Amino acid sequence: MLEVKGVSKSxxxxxxxxxxxxxxLKDISFNLNDHETLCIVxxxxxxxxxxxxxxxxxxxxxxxxxxxxxxxxxxxxxxxISEIMSRIQIIFQNPDMSLNPKKxxxxxxxxxxxxQKVPKSQFNKIIVDSxxxxxxxxxxxxxxxxxxxxxxxxxxxVARAILMSPDILIADEVTSALDVSVQAHIVHLLMKxxxxxxxxxxxxxxxxxxxxxxxxRVIVMKDGRIVEIGHTSDIFQNPSHEYTKLLIExxxxxxxxxxxxxxxxxxxxxxxxxxxxxxxxxx
Amino acid sequence: MLKLRDVRISFPSEEGVLVPVDTVDLDVNRNETFTIIxxxxxxxxxxxxxxxxxxxxxxxxxxxxxxEDDDLLTLTEKALKRIRGRRVGMVFQNPSSSLNPVFTMxxxxxxxxxxxGKSATINKMTEITKSVGxxxxxxxxxxxxxxxxxxxxxxxxxxxxxxxxxxxxxxxxxxTGLDITIKIQxxxxxxxxxxxxxxxxxTHDLDVAYTLSDRIAVMYAxxxxxxxxxxxxxxxxxxxxxxxxxxxxPSRDMKPIPGTAPHISQKVEGCRFNDRCEYGHACCCNKxxxxxxxxxxxxxxCHAYA
Ligand SMILES: Nc1ncnc2c1ncn2[C@@H]1O[C@H](COP(=O)(O)OP(=O)(O)OP(=O)(O)O)[C@@H](O)[C@H]1O
Ligand SMILES: Nc1ncnc2c1ncn2[C@@H]1O[C@H](COP(=O)(O)OP(=O)(O)OP(=O)(O)O)[C@@H](O)[C@H]1O
Ligand code: SF4
Ligand SMILES: [Mg+2]
Ligand SMILES: [Mg+2]
Numbered sequence: 001m002l003e004v005k006g007v008s009k010s011x012x013x014x015x016x017x018x019x020x021x022x023x024x025l026k027d028i029s030f031n032l033n034d035h036e037t038l039c040i041v042x043x044x045x046x047x048x049x050x051x052x053x054x055x056x057x058x059x060x061x062x063x064x065x066x067x068x069x070x071x072x073x074x075x076x077x078x079x080x081i082s083e084i085m086s087r088i089q090i091i092f093q094n095p096d097m098s099l100n101p102k103k104x105x106x107x108x109x110x111x112x113x114x115x116q117k118v119p120k121s122q123f124n125k126i127i128v129d130s131x132x133x134x135x136x137x138x139x140x141x142x143x144x145x146x147x148x149x150x151x152x153x154x155x156x157x158v159a160r161a162i163l164m165s166p167d168i169l170i171a172d173e174v175t176s177a178l179d180v181s182v183q184a185h186i187v188h189l190l191m192k193x194x195x196x197x198x199x200x201x202x203x204x205x206x207x208x209x210x211x212x213x214x215x216x217r218v219i220v221m222k223d224g225r226i227v228e229i230g231h232t233s234d235i236f237q238n239p240s241h242e243y244t245k246l247l248i249e250x251x252x253x254x255x256x257x258x259x260x261x262x263x264x265x266x267x268x269x270x271x272x273x274x275x276x277x278x279x280x281x282x283x
Numbered sequence: 284m285l286k287l288r289d290v291r292i293s294f295p296s297e298e299g300v301l302v303p304v305d306t307v308d309l310d311v312n313r314n315e316t317f318t319i320i321x322x323x324x325x326x327x328x329x330x331x332x333x334x335x336x337x338x339x340x341x342x343x344x345x346x347x348x349x350x351e352d353d354d355l356l357t358l359t360e361k362a363l364k365r366i367r368g369r370r371v372g373m374v375f376q377n378p379s380s381s382l383n384p385v386f387t388m389x390x391x392x393x394x395x396x397x398x399x400g401k402s403a404t405i406n407k408m409t410e411i412t413k414s415v416g417x418x419x420x421x422x423x424x425x426x427x428x429x430x431x432x433x434x435x436x437x438x439x440x441x442x443x444x445x446x447x448x449x450x451x452x453x454x455x456x457x458x459t460g461l462d463i464t465i466k467i468q469x470x471x472x473x474x475x476x477x478x479x480x481x482x483x484x485x486t487h488d489l490d491v492a493y494t495l496s497d498r499i500a501v502m503y504a505x506x507x508x509x510x511x512x513x514x515x516x517x518x519x520x521x522x523x524x525x526x527x528x529x530x531x532x533p534s535r536d537m538k539p540i541p542g543t544a545p546h547i548s549q550k551v552e553g554c555r556f557n558d559r560c561e562y563g564h565a566c567c568c569n570k571x572x573x574x575x576x577x578x579x580x581x582x583x584x585c586h587a588y589a
Contacts (some may be wrong), residue, residue: 036516043462093433093460094379130309131331135539139546147338150376150456151323151487173433175375176459179487181531182322185539206434206462212531250463254490 001200002032002055002073004088006064009050024050026224027064032168037201039211039232041247048204049093051221052170055202056090057081074263093173095153095203098160099145105131105156106141112163126163126280134159135185150210151178158186162193169193170202175210187214208251213237220244262271284451284481285311285334291348291512292329292338304329305505306346308574311451316473316482318492318513320528321502322544326374326487331455334483335371336363350451369399374444376455376485378436382428388412388439389424392446399447416468424529433460441469451481458491470494482578489532493517501503504544504555505572511581521583525562553588562587 009025024047032038036275038049053059055066057079059253065075068084070276079085092098109127118126128138134155145153154177161169191214193199205211211218211232218235220228220243228241239245292304304326311317319327331420332338335347348355350366358366364524367373375381383391392411393403401407412420415438415473428436441457457473458466466488473495486492492499496513501522509522520526527540545551553568554560560567567586574584 011430013426041462044438044460044465045432051433094328096377096379096380132543136545137543137546139548149328155323173460177323177456177487179321179323179526180530181490181540183487184531184533184537187537188539206460206466207533208463213533213537247463250467253467254463254494266587 001033001068003067004028004030004055005030005067006052007051007061007066007074008063009047009054009061011050016097019259021135023029023224025054025061027117028224029064029227030219030226030229032200032202033217035198035200035216037194037203038217038218038219039189039215040202040204040219040221041206041208041211042219043223044206046221047224048221049172050200052090052172052204054094055170056088057085058090086164087167088160088213089164089168090158090170091161091172091174095150095177096145097151098157101145104142104144105148108145108156109141109160111162112160116165130159130163131241131282133162133189137183154178155182155186156249158189166199167199168202170204172204173206175205182209206249209254220247284315284351284379284484285319286349287346287350288336289381290330290333290348291345292326292333293343293345294330294339296342296548298548302537303505303547304333307502307507309500309507309510311481311483313481314477314479315497316477316484317498317500318484318486318496319500319502320392320486320489320492321500322504322524322528324544325502327502328455328504331373331376331453331483331485334453335367335373336360337373337411361530368449369449370449371453372444372447372449373456373532374440374452374454375428375563376459378440379428379433380438382436382443384428387425387427387454388431392424392443395443395446399449400480401447409574411446412439414445415439416465416472417442434462434465437461438469441472445476449480451483452476455484457484458486458488466491466547477509489529501528503552506555506584507582508556509582511578515578520547521577521581521588522556522585523562523587524556527559554584 007028008023009178010019010021010023012019025114042048054061054074057074060079061074062076066073073080093265109130113123129272131140136155154174158174175186190201194201215232218232219226223244228244287309290307294301319448321327335342344356392408396403406462409420412424417423417438437460444452458469470491499511499513499516500507501509503524509525520529530536531538540559545555553570554572557563557567572586574582574586575589577583577588
């Protein structure tokens with residue numbers, strides 16, 4: 001689906017006279033398979049968000065390239081704005097960054113519909129379905145983002161990204177601002193989208209218990225590099241890199257998780273009656 | 284140390300008064316870590332922000348909030364300013380919005396330290412920065428918020444809240460977005476801190492709540508529905524919401540609770556959890572349950588225990 005080949009990315013810092021460059025991504029290569037859930041884990045500052053930004057073309061890579069089939073989407077020559085790019089959506093770590101403070105929630109959710117030229121007459125129904133699918137209701141639509149809680153805004157960001165009908169959704173730490181019940185709800189929604197629409201999911205998270213539960217494959221990053229990539233069961237049962245071992249050891253230190261240790265399964269039960277309708281854009 | 288009595292937070296609106304926080308009573312004792320957990324949007328941050336007078340202008344607060352002998356809701360802005368940062372430190376949810384985008388971390392930290400009467404030497408600043416698990420403090424202090432990753436911003440937010448060495452810390456989601464190694468480090472730091480200070484902690488991370496808390500309050504739709512000592516609470520939850528919440532942890536069933544919480548503009552006659560509760564009785568729909576003591580160290584708001 002996507003091919004990432006030898007990607008490096010640096011940020012410059014320092015002042016005007018003494019520019020320093022620092023590599024945030026070093027020689028990153030991997031393939032993203034169709035319909036998979038690929039989780040990215042790794043220490044704070046290791047480059048996960050930077051990689052996500054490169055994948056959606058918000059940052060230009062300095063070396064290497066990102067390809068979709070024959071199309072080069074991002075290389076040192078720049079990023080390509082194409083149909084394919086619009087099929088990749090990102091939900092940012094911090095919802096405040098992505099929601100326009102001057103727009104009501106209704107307007108925020110109408111944006112993707114306007115972009116996709118959905119007939120106005122369908123807006124209401126789709127928007128109501130959409131906000132219900134993230135566990136909120138119609139009553140929230142007339143408020144502004146600053147009148148909602150952190151976790152409520154995070155869910156609005158999820159709802160909006162889904163309304164873009166992406167083929168690939170990149171979720172950057174989207175569940176950490178949510179209580180575990182709402183988190184479970186959002187995870188169910190994403191898994192359902194994967195099942196029903198064949199969406200591919202890149203899920204960036206620090207929550208290893210959750211990652212273990214939902215990932216098909218896991219990328220472990222440290223200091224701008226991929227140190228390990230593999231199937232979820234391999235990563236958790238036979239970690240080969242020292243850093244991965246440390247992560248798993250630390251995960252097991254978290255008392256609540258360990259004390260309840262029923263063997264954590266790599267499944268999400270989608271049959272639960274909880275799910276509301278996923279909004280459908282009649283095109 | 285900190286006492287909230289009958290605290291109610293409301294916003295006037297076209298459709299009548301919105302009441303996101305309704306008659307909350309709680310005490311944070313000296314050297315105690317008191318943790319609030321609960322549904323996203325149930326009013327935790329509003330409570331945290333009400334204590335130091337940091338709510339939006341259109342918010343109305345009634346009730347009483349005491350910090351030792353000071354009746355905080357009656358204090359002038361000037362008097363509150365003296366308390367903020369000196370006697371009470373605050374870690375805000377969402378550091379991306381609370382950090383000032385146009386100043387480096389160093390000048391923001393220096394400002395806070397000077398304000399609380401500490402000398403902001405580079406050594407002291409380095410030490411504080413290191414204490415939140417940042418091991419290249421000089422480089423990080425020179426950066427602006429947009430140059431930092433989410434986890435670094437979060438750690439600076441904690442550093443800013445604790446820099447002035449306050450008697451009490453209010454920490455709203457201090458560990459979100461941190462990797463597991465740093466999280467453990469920060470938990471250790473807070474545990475250290477808590478030996479001689481009071482902490483009001485708000486978190487969605489049940490591991491963090493479990494590790495740090497002396498007592499736990501569970502909130503749902505603007506009300507406290509259960510208060511218990513942490514050890515009692517984690518071995519058994521009484522309130523049906525609290526129980527379902529624990530069960531949706533990814534190490535357990537990870538089943539979301541069906542339905543949604545009522546919106547703050549909705550008036551609910553009976554128990555606010557009744558349309559989602561699997562134990563509902565007939566009286567749950569029309570009679571509002573009170574918070575009653577059911578055990579030496581436990582209070583529950585539920586007809587099933589009344
Ligand atoms: N605009 C920028 N200018 C300079 N440096 C930057 C910029 N954005 C990110 N960086 C640096 O690049 C590195 C990687 O940052 P990134 O945000 O990708 O980390 P991350 O893996 O997402 O971390 P976290 O888990 O904390 O969110 C960090 O050291 C960060 O300070
Ligand atoms: N300025 C405001 N005007 C009107 N309603 C508001 C305002 N600020 C917050 N609210 C509402 O009050 C409720 C509680 O918000 P609060 O931020 O305290 O939630 P929270 O428990 O901290 O949630 P989270 O865990 O998602 O951070 C929410 O339903 C929110 O929509
Ligand atoms: S009062 Fe009734 S509806 Fe509410 S939590 Fe208790 S049993 Fe459930
Ligand atoms: Mg990040
Ligand atoms: Mg909050």
